[in-house]
Amino acid sequence: MSQIRNTWRLLPVYIFLYTPMAALVAFSFNNSKFSTAWKGFTWQWYARLASNTQLMDAAINSLTIAILSATIATVLGVLLAVALFRYRFCGRRAVQAGLFVVMMSPDIVLGISLLLLFVLMGIRPGFLPLLTAHTTFCLPFVVATVYSRLKGFDPHVIEAAEDLGASEYQAFKNVILPMIMPAVAAGWLLSFTLSMDDVIISFFMTGPDYEVLPLQIYSMVKMGVKPDVNALSTIMIGVTVCLVFVSQLLMRKTK
Amino acid sequence: MTGNNPIIRLENLGMRFDNIMVLEELNLDIHNGEFITLLGPSGCGKTTLLRLIAGFESPTSGTVSIDGRIMNDVPPNQRRVNTVFQSYALFPHMSVSNNLAFGLRMAGIAKRERDQRVREALAMVDLPDMGDRMPANLSGGQQQRVAIARAVINNPKALLLDEPLSALDAKLRKRMQVQLKHLCRKLGITFVFVTHDQQEAFAMSDRVVVLDNGRIEQVGTPEEIYEEPVNLKVARFVGETCILDGSAHHWSDGILHAIVEGQPCQLKTRRSFGSHESIRVVLRPEDMVIVPEDDIASTHQPRLPGTVNETVYKGSTWDMVVDLDCGKQILITEFFNEDEDRICHKTGDRVIVSWFEGWEVVLPHEHA
Numbered sequence: 001m002s003q004i005r006n007t008w009r010l011l012p013v014y015i016f017l018y019t020p021m022a023a024l025v026a027f028s029f030n031n032s033k034f035s036t037a038w039k040g041f042t043w044q045w046y047a048r049l050a051s052n053t054q055l056m057d058a059a060i061n062s063l064t065i066a067i068l069s070a071t072i073a074t075v076l077g078v079l080l081a082v083a084l085f086r087y088r089f090c091g092r093r094a095v096q097a098g099l100f101v102v103m104m105s106p107d108i109v110l111g112i113s114l115l116l117l118f119v120l121m122g123i124r125p126g127f128l129p130l131l132t133a134h135t136t137f138c139l140p141f142v143v144a145t146v147y148s149r150l151k152g153f154d155p156h157v158i159e160a161a162e163d164l165g166a167s168e169y170q171a172f173k174n175v176i177l178p179m180i181m182p183a184v185a186a187g188w189l190l191s192f193t194l195s196m197d198d199v200i201i202s203f204f205m206t207g208p209d210y211e212v213l214p215l216q217i218y219s220m221v222k223m224g225v226k227p228d229v230n231a232l233s234t235i236m237i238g239v240t241v242c243l244v245f246v247s248q249l250l251m252r253k254t255k
Numbered sequence: 256m257t258g259n260n261p262i263i264r265l266e267n268l269g270m271r272f273d274n275i276m277v278l279e280e281l282n283l284d285i286h287n288g289e290f291i292t293l294l295g296p297s298g299c300g301k302t303t304l305l306r307l308i309a310g311f312e313s314p315t316s317g318t319v320s321i322d323g324r325i326m327n328d329v330p331p332n333q334r335r336v337n338t339v340f341q342s343y344a345l346f347p348h349m350s351v352s353n354n355l356a357f358g359l360r361m362a363g364i365a366k367r368e369r370d371q372r373v374r375e376a377l378a379m380v381d382l383p384d385m386g387d388r389m390p391a392n393l394s395g396g397q398q399q400r401v402a403i404a405r406a407v408i409n410n411p412k413a414l415l416l417d418e419p420l421s422a423l424d425a426k427l428r429k430r431m432q433v434q435l436k437h438l439c440r441k442l443g444i445t446f447v448f449v450t451h452d453q454q455e456a457f458a459m460s461d462r463v464v465v466l467d468n469g470r471i472e473q474v475g476t477p478e479e480i481y482e483e484p485v486n487l488k489v490a491r492f493v494g495e496t497c498i499l500d501g502s503a504h505h506w507s508d509g510i511l512h513a514i515v516e517g518q519p520c521q522l523k524t525r526r527s528f529g530s531h532e533s534i535r536v537v538l539r540p541e542d543m544v545i546v547p548e549d550d551i552a553s554t555h556q557p558r559l560p561g562t563v564n565e566t567v568y569k570g571s572t573w574d575m576v577v578d579l580d581c582g583k584q585i586l587i588t589e590f591f592n593e594d595e596d597r598i599c600h601k602t603g604d605r606v607i608v609s610w611f612e613g614w615e616v617v618l619p620h621e622h623a
Binding site: 154156157159160161162163164165166167170174175178179 | 309311330331332333337338340341342344345346347348357358361362405406409
């Protein structure tokens with residue numbers, strides 16, 4: 001009973017949070033090109049979206065970058081987190097601080113600095129700089145997620161593995177990795193989402209021959225919000241909800 | 256296996272953490288098949304010593320040898336010793352069987368033999384049907400036994416136990432003490448047990464090593480440690496003590512003529528003392544004899560007058576706190592004797608306190 005009442009009390013919060021998205025989803029089905037008035041239900045914006053090859057290419061590019069950068073960042077991030085957790089080496093604190101700097105620094109600064117780096121190295125904007133940049137800004141988030149999970153463990157568990165004859169690699173494979181798996185998955189999903197919706201850093205990294213979705217949408221919106229952008233955004237909301245659901249499920253399953 | 260060679264030998268072992276001395280000039284031989292306990296207050300370096308043997312730390316000086324081989328640079332996974340951790344450290348993502356099989360799997364033992372040995376180990380620790388459970392679904396005592404089985408299954412040269420019973424309740428603890436002792440005898444494996452609990456150490460061990468401030472104070476059987484402590488520190492650490500002051504007169508043939516708390520008496524001691532040397536007489540509560548003030552039994556023993564301050568009924572014993580006239584407060588334990596009609600002393604009674612002849616330990620005076 002009191003639970004229901006609490007839900008009601010939270011209603012304003014939910015309204016505040018979700019009204020914009022609900023409006024967006026609703027208008028993606030609105031059978032009117034310009035008007036904000038409801039003119040009936042239609043799938044046509046979704047159909048038109050499917051035939052917009054430019055947008056579809058950008059979407060595929062975005063997915064490719066997101067999956068690749070999330071994977072690379074996760075692999076590097078896990079190794080780094082385990083190294084930071086297990087070993088006391090010279091410069092350990094510096095690495096930790098450095099990760100924080102990357103995490104906290106404004107995207108625009110990161111974007112410009114990466115652009116500068118690639119220009120200096122003579123690499124043209126496109127796939128490789130984009131992938132590198134996305135991996136860079138995802139990495140600290142993976143390290144933070146995995147490191148906090150490692151810190152929650154009994155450190156003796158890893159010692160026990162070594163004590164029972166496991167080499168460094170065997171201990172990592174058989175004990176550490178299975179135990180941090182939920183955090184690894186969460187780190188991957190987080191990276192994927194971060195990469196998917198990044199505009200600012202991507203802005204500096206993309207060239208004319210390699211467009212990504214958020215930038216494509218951005219340039220479309222410059223000429224007014226078209227209903228197919230609504231449709232596209234609705235799909236992205238759907239994907240995000242699914243990902244959040246999966247990550248929550250993963251975290252719950254293994255405490 | 257030659258009986259005289261120690262299974263573990265520690266030579267001049269020293270350990271520092273950030274320039275703080277944790278262990279100093281430590282020498283110890285641990286023999287094959289014995290149950291040896293490292294006893295000491297928290298922070299005395301006993302866990303560090305265990306971790307040095309296991310290989311989790313490397314010593315700043317000296318050597319650790321296992322089975323005649325110097326082990327300083329050998330990582331823990333290549334040492335034939337296994338550890339039972341205080342927190343058990345079971346792998347939470349593996350079933351009990353997989354936890355047990357882990358060491359065998361790492362050693363590359365075939366699955367059939369592995370399964371067989373896991374079954375045997377589970378039976379040994381009395382958990383035959385628990386193989387498929389996850390550690391989180393076991394009670395503390397069961398987890399404890401899984402941890403022991405997981406270590407023992409690898410047939411180590413020595414089993415290192417780091418306060419493994421400290422998380423169990425008193426009753427279970429007593430039972431596990433007996434089981435561990437049995438296990439040690441049955442398997443013939445050397446047990447190196449770490450504890451800060453003196454009773455636990457005495458209940459289980461063949462030998463006890465008393466550690467304090469990173470040094471070995473005394474090594475000996477529980478009886479030796481309790482009855483003949485080498486110094487006041489050990490005496491105080493391994494049980495209640497009554498310490499009386501005195502001064503030596505002359506020593507001959509194991510008999511020391513001395514004045515204790517103003518009373519002339521003869522003390523039995525193998526140590527020789529010079530005349531007028533300050534001494535301390537260490538007695539245990541159960542060494543004491545207490546009689547009413549008007550008792551006039553003739554005895555060589557000194558008679559120290561005092562007043563009963565408090566009496567505590569303990570079931571099998573009466574404990575009494577007596578304020579001696581010399582200003583000291585001592586604890587006396589009297590065992591009930593069915594045949595004898597002992598007079599029960601009450602608070603405020605005037606009494607004479609003495610001790611059984613020859614039960615005293617005489618130590619030089621030290622500021623400890």
